[in-house]
Amino acid sequence: MKTIALGVFGFFIMVSCSQKPTQSMNQSSVKTYPVQKMAAKDVELHTVFPTVLQGEIDIEIKPRIDGFIEAVYVDEGSIVKKGQVLFEINSPVSEQNLETAEANYNTARLDVERMRPLADKGIISNVLLQTYENAFSSAEAAYESAKATLSWTKVKSPVDGIVGTLPFRLGSLVNSSSVLTSVANTQHVVAYFSMNEKELLQYMRSWEGDTQAEKIKNMPSVKLMLADGSEYEHEGRIETISGVVDVNTGSVNFRAVFDNPNGLLRSGTSGQVIIPRTMKDVFLIPQKSTFSQQNKVLVFKYEDGKAKQKVISVKSTPNGQYYAVLDGLKGGDQIITDGVSTLKDGMEIQIQ
Incomplete structure (x- = not known):
């Protein structure tokens, strides 16, 4: 009987000794993670x-008559003034029309000069004289119109600005639909952009x-990021918002204007308009504390000694290192801020 008792006692000692290292091992396998309280x-x-930037005034230059380019007085990128001659068009048809109109004018004038004395003497009626005078008036108007048309052979700039590309050269045949160049006034540059309905609201x-x-x-000033990633030195202002939502894209158009005193900005160049927005009472978390899953952003919350997944709605901050949490967390929540790639939903953890 004593032998049995000693055996049982020894068995409990062995079991007790074998359990202690296991418990110690389980405690040491629980990893520790840093957390942030919201x-x-x-x-x-x-x-x-x-x-895409445009000059505040950006005008296509087209000839008003048909003909051949006889002279080009500017080059691409030239700075021109309003009224400056850019091109000269050789228009044989306009010249012929002017010669015909001048001849008709002279004939009608001579007819009136010849018939007026006869009407004064009563040889012809005043009605007949009036017919000649009407013909003279019509010929005179046609002559003046032909002279004005021929003046269109000199193509002038309608505004101060910078000349664009020159697709046509000397000798090119052009007509009223031909775009000879463009002149952009870039003292102020316009940036058109759009945003969706949700952002607008x-x-x-x-x-x-x-x-x-x-x-x-009351809108804040906006900024412009250039194609090389640098920020433009002058801030701009939003001037207009379209009153209609595009039914195809669900977006609304905006127009912002930036001063361009040094001519750095050019019409046709690309960029990005940056609109600041102050959000009150939001949570700021590091982006490295999040992960993506099926186009959703998630974090691990610390609850009851475990890491639990939570879907959140976020907006990136300007420096790209943090997120502002728009939805999904509340004050006092604790999220794990580092090592999220090693976590699983429901995993037991310790926190620092």
Whole structure:
């Protein structure tokens, strides 16, 4: 009997000794992760919209008569003044029309000069004289019109600006549909861009004012990112918002204007308009604390000693390192900020 008792006692000692290392091993296998507790703050976010820049005045130059280019007085990129001659057109048809109109004018004038004395003497009636005078008036108007038409052989710039490309050269046959070049006034540059209905509503609610005009007036200045990724030194202003939503794209068009005193911006170049927006009482989290799954952004929350997945709605901050959380978290929540790639939903963890 004593032998059995000792055996049982020894068995419990062996079991007890074998369990202690296992418990210790389980505790040491639980990894530790850093966490961040959610606390709301005000954050300035930037929304970026692609754009193509245009001169505030950007005009296509077309001839008003048919003919051959006889002279080109400017080169691409030339700075021109309003009224400056850009091209000269050789128009044989216009010259012929002028010669014909001049001849008809002279004939009608001589007829009136010859018939007026006869009417004064009563040899012909005043009605017949009036017919000649009417013919003279018509011939005179046709002559003046032909002279004006021939003046169109000199193609002039309608505005101050910079000359665009020159697709036609000396000797080219052109007509009223031919675009000889363009002249852009780029003292101020216009940037057109669009945003969808959801973004528009968010912005309209955040801008002060009762009417659209008041909201436009109270909008913050916008910035322009150039094609090389640099930020343009002058800020711009939004001037107009279209009153109609495009039914095909569901977007609304905006127009922003930027000063261009040094001529750095050119018509036709691309860029990105940046609109700032201050969001109040949002949570700011590092982007590295998130991961993507089926086009959704998720984080791991720390709850009851475990990591639990949570879908969130976010907006990137200007520096690209943080997200502003728009939905999915509440004050006091703790999220794991590093090492999320090693986590699984429901995994037991420890926190720092």
